[in-house]
Amino acid sequence: MATICEEPPSLLQDLKITIQNVSLVFPSQRTERKSMFLSNIDKVLNFPVETVHFFPAHKDFPPRVVAEKLKSALSKILAPYDFLAGRLRSNPETGRLEIDCNSAGIGFAVASSDYALDSLGNLVYPNPAFGQLIYKSMDNLEQDDQPLCIVQVTWFKCGGFAMGILTNHVTFDGLSFKIFLDNLGALAADKPLAVIPCNDRQLLASRSPPCASFPHLELAKFKDSNPPVFDVTSEALDFKVFRLTSHNIGQLKEKAKASGGKRNEARITGFNVVTAFVWRCKALSWDKETIQGSNLDRVSKLLYAVDIRARLVPPLPRSYAGNAVLTAYAMAKCKEIEEMEFSRLVELVSEGAKRMTDEYARSAIDWGEIYQGFPDGEFLLSSWWKLGFDEVDYPWGKPRYSCPVVFHRKDIILLFPDIDKNNGVNILVSLPSKEMDKFQSLLRNYFA
Structure with a gap:
């Protein structure tokens, strides 16, 4: 049965972080000054993404050594990834967003916490305090000169x-x-790049x-050059994490096959069945009092991301x-x-890809x-489930867990991996209280 990760009573609200040092890291070798074209996909994604990667203590890599190796590896990686050391600019002639590859550098902060790593509790649980592990801006730089990347290394009392x-x-x-992380891990180990990046964004020009x-x-259609981001709701939201085990996912696959999906078994993937299941719970959880008209006459539109590298002709390089x-x-x-039968719901999801x-x-x-097209739907399902950030090999080992620093949004449902690597999935949902109760009831009853 699906379970709910209730908020741990020991969830830390303040990680007691002390910033020890902040600096800029520059490319280890001279790079060409140029402007990098940004595709129409890139330019609507002008917002920060925050990830945290947790590591246990390693006797051969004390804090100072790791900080030095990471800083050196970051300097080296800014040669093949020269755009990362650049700055966002609006082209004065076209008004189009682009990256000025000017070697202005990325941010690097070293910090410490008064806690041990194990004191943080369940790393899977989306603790807002994890945001303290992210250095968000360089105070000594103007707003238009902020780096495109900032790395913060935070030491815990245990050495992790x-x-x-x-x-x-x-x-x-x-x-x-x-x-990029695979390459960072390789350079930190004094190895060559694992993959040489392809930086030609003109490949996705219109x-x-x-x-x-x-x-x-x-x-959606927008006439101006700055389409809005997803609106942040002002509603009070509950948020919960629902965990589906690999057994639960297998149950969903069997349900899809049993309800007529055997003829389309190739579509019955873990992602498709979980997405269809989440869509059903979300679509039917709307509170009738908050919308006009019949709840069941409402059209629900699910959005999710598809990698197009292999779908283009010719295909884009995987790199x-x-x-x-x-x-x-x-x-x-x-x-x-x-x-509708569950198999049909899975089929509708698969047809999107x-x-x-x-x-x-x-x-x-x-x-x-x-x-200026921008995603337009009831909600976006954002999957971090199979990205494999916790499989990156660093000199000090693989992360104990890697996760995004989440923010609670009614219009975004997040899938992220389980910590025990058993192919289970965690589903982060943020909804008003009445809708959350309905979502939870629908989810639990489906496995009853």
Whole structure:
């Protein structure tokens, strides 16, 4: 049965962090001064992403050694990833967002905590205090000169440490960030790059002239050059973590097969069944008192990201270092979602990814050129489940756990991995109290 990670009573609100040192790290060798084009996918992702990677103590790598090795590796990695040491700029002629590759450097902070790593409790639980492990801005720099990346190394009393990384999303998507971490681990071990990054963002430029040949129900139209981000709700939200074990996921797969999905077994993946299941719970959890009209007549639109590297013709290199994900969608009336077989719900989810052909992807990129297209749906399911950040090999070993620093949003549901690596998944949901009660009831009853 699915379980709920209740808030641990010992959840720390203050990690008692002391910043020891803050500096800039520059490329270890001279790099070419140039402007980097940002694709229409990149430019709508102009917001920070915060991740924390926890490591146990290692007798051969005391705090000072790790800090020195990381700082040296970061300096080296800024040569092949020269854009990371640059600054965001608006092109004075076109008004288009781009990166000035000016070797201005990235931030590096060293900090300490009064606690031991084990005192932090359940690392899977989205503790807002983990935000203290992220150095968010360089106080001595102007707003338009802030780095695109800041790394904070925080030492715990036990000798363990956390590596908190802030990056602007224009720099990486999940896959390219994982490759960046693999390369960082290799350089810290005095090895060559694991993968040479492909930095040519023109590969995802719009066509000339742009041609949006599909309706793109997953995108809204905006005429100005600065589309909004997802609106942050002002509602009071409850948040909970629901854990599905590998057994639960197997149950969902069997349910999809038993309800008519055997003819489409290739679509019955772990991601598709979990996404369909979450969509059903979210769509049917709306509070009738907060919306107009019949709850079941409402159309629910799910959004999720699809990697397009292998879907383009010719395919993008796997080493493409920018954002190569587009938004897929599935939509249906809530009445249909409530009544349809689970296999059909899984099929609707899988059709979103299947729809993402070369022509569809190029059309979506062109849509962004014409309409400043921005994702438009009831909610976005953001999956960190299979990115493998905790599989990165550093000289001091793999992380005990890696996770995003989460923020609670009604319009974003987050999937992230379990700490025991048994292929289970944790689902972070933030909803108003009445909707959360309904979501929880739907989730639990489905396995009853």
